[in-house]
Structures are given as structure tokens and as C-alpha cells.
Amino acid sequence: MTHITLINPNTSKHTTAMMTEIARGLLPPGVTIDGVTAERGVPMIIDDRQLAASVAGVVEMGLAAASRSDGIIISAFGDPGIDQLRPLVDIPVVGICEAGMLEASKGGRRFGIATVTPDLVASFSSKAIGLGLGHLYAGTRLTPDDPLELASNAIALEDALAITVQQSFELDGAEAVIIGGGPLGQAAVGLAPRFKIPVIAPISTAVEQLLRHMADRSGNMREACS
Numbered sequence: 001m002t003h004i005t006l007i008n009p010n011t012s013k014h015t016t017a018m019m020t021e022i023a024r025g026l027l028p029p030g031v032t033i034d035g036v037t038a039e040r041g042v043p044m045i046i047d048d049r050q051l052a053a054s055v056a057g058v059v060e061m062g063l064a065a066a067s068r069s070d071g072i073i074i075s076a077f078g079d080p081g082i083d084q085l086r087p088l089v090d091i092p093v094v095g096i097c098e099a100g101m102l103e104a105s106k107g108g109r110r111f112g113i114a115t116v117t118p119d120l121v122a123s124f125s126s127k128a129i130g131l132g133l134g135h136l137y138a139g140t141r142l143t144p145d146d147p148l149e150l151a152s153n154a155i156a157l158e159d160a161l162a163i164t165v166q167q168s169f170e171l172d173g174a175e176a177v178i179i180g181g182g183p184l185g186q187a188a189v190g191l192a193p194r195f196k197i198p199v200i201a202p203i204s205t206a207v208e209q210l211l212r213h214m215a216d217r218s219g220n221m222r223e224a225c226s
Contacts, residue, residue, distance in 0.1 A: 004033040004210065005065035008182065009054040009076040012043040015183045019075045019203055022185050026207045035075075036061050044183050046147050047119035051078040059085050066091055071210045075182040075203060077115070078123050092213035097127055099209045100178040100202035105136045111200075112138040112168035114161050115180030116147035124180065138172040140180065141165070151183050158187040162194060169197055178202055 006023055008016040020035035027033060038057045045051050058081030062072055066089040074082050079095030086093050104111035111133075113124055121140045128137035141164035143150055143157075150157050161179060168174040176198040179188035188201035 002031045002070045002214065003068060004031065004071045004073065004207075005062075005069040006033060006035040006073045006075050007058055007061050007065070008035060008037045009041065009058050009074065009080050010044050010183065011038050011041050012183070013037050015044070019182055019185050022189060022201075022203050023073065023207045026204055028211070031211070036065060044148055044151060045076055045078065045080075045120075046117045048123055051076070051080050051120065051123060055081040055084060057081075059088070062093065063088060071214045073203075073206050073210055075185075075206070077181045077202065078120060079127065092210055092217060094206045094210040094213065096182060096202035096206045097124070097180070098131065099206035100180070100200050101128055101131055101133055101137075102209070103202075103205040104176040104178050104198070104200045105133050108136065109175040109198075110136050110138050110173055111176045111178060112172050112174035113140040113178045113180040114143075114164040114168055115140060115184065116143045116145075116150050116157070116161075117181065118142050120180075138168065138174040141167045141172070154186060157184065158190050161187050162191060165191060165195060165199055169195075176200055 006020050016035040016037040024033050041054050042050050062085040072093045074095040077097045079097045082095040128134050143160040165177045168177045178200040185203045192199045
């Protein structure tokens with residue numbers, strides 16, 4: 001049996017359950033998943049300080065999960081701890097921000113981000129540049145309301161994000177838009193069918209990329225043993 005661990009760097013167990021269920025629905029037979037929740041921090045990361053503060057917890061959870069997992073997903077849109085954790089474990093580690101950007105930029109597409117957290121926008125730009133995708137990044141469009149209040153209302157959240165997705169397409173020239181946030185995972189799934197141009201649900205994309213990495217690793221290990 002192959003097993004994946006999804007790490008939620010936020011402290012909300014409700015969010016962990018939601019994100020894990022999204023991921024579970026994409027898994028093939030023989031692959032299982034569980035979610036782990038940060039014990040320290042905030043229910044929803046909304047700024048760079050909180051993002052940086054979550055790194056130690058992500059590394060701790062990742063190291064604890066590595067011995068019982070074949071792959072790890074870091075399910076916060078800043079990918080906290082990914083660079084620190086990867087060298088410490090011998091299994092693939094995927095972050096939803098990195099996965100979303102790699103998917104959105106396929107074929108040289110110009111991509112944008114739609115989200116609720118204005119104080120994380122600078123980190124998104126830095127991530128795109130770090131991945132060599134800065135020239136394709138069309139910027140971030142934000143919902144106008146308080147992110148914590150909006151995230152607590154599923155219908156209002158999806159509708160508000162739909163407006164920012166449309167703005168990204170029409171005003172920024174984006175050819176794909178990523179919904180930027182693990183806690184926005186259900187809204188991302190709901191938004192994708194509402195647009196003809198690709199709307200990237202980063203949790204789904206992270207699962208798909210991790211499955212490919214795990215399959216490649218398994219194939220390489222079989223070749224090495226043959």
C-alpha cells in the first residue's frame with residue numbers, strides 16, 4: 001500500500017479534513033492519504049510573518065511523517081518549509097504553490113493568482129521568480145473583504161474569487177489562474193467548471209504531480225535493483 005501525508009501548516013482541523021478529502025478523491029486504488037494539522041500557529045496563515053513562523057512546524061511534521069509515507073504534500077500556498085524539508089527526507093515533497101505555478105505555466109502560459117490574502121502577495125512573486133517563471137507571472141488579484149470572514153462563508157468565498165479570476169483574465173491577460181490558498185481548496189474545485197480558460201486548483205495539481213514523482217521514483221528504484 002502506498003501512502004501520502006498532507007501537511008496543513010494552519011491549525012484548523014476542519015481545513016485539514018477538507019483538503020485531505022479533495023486529495024483523497026483523486027487517488028488511484030492502492031494509494032491512501034492522511035492529513036496532519038499544525039499544533040502551533042494560526043487557523044489561517046494570512047501574512048509573511050505567520051508563514052515564516054510555520055516553517056519549523058512543517059519540518060517537524062514532515063520528519064515525523066516520512067517514515068510512514070511515500071510522499072508529502074505541503075498544503076499552504078506559500079509552501080512553508082519545503083526547501084528545508086526536502087533535503088532531510090528521502091521521499092518526494094510537493095507544495096501546492098509550486099505545483100500550481102508549474103501547472104499554470106505549462107506551454108509558456110501567462111498565469112495569475114486569485115486569492116484573499118494581500119499580505120502574502122510579495123511571497124507569490126518571489127516564488128514565481130525562484131521557479132524561473134517570473135516572466136510569465138501576471139500578478140495577483142484580491143478579494144476585497146477580510147480573508148478570515150470570507151473564508152468562513154463558502155458561497156461568498158467562491159463568488160468573490162470568481163470576480164478576481166475574471167479580472168485576472170480580462171485585465172491582466174492571464175491564460176490560466178491559480179486559486180491561491182489551501183483553505184480555498186473547495187472554492188477552487190467549484191470555480192474550475194465556471195470558466196473556459198483554465199482555473200488551477202492547486203491541491204488537485206499537487207496530488208497529480210506527487211503521484212507522478214512517486215511513480216518515477218518507484219520505477220527508478222526497480223531499475224536500480226534489477
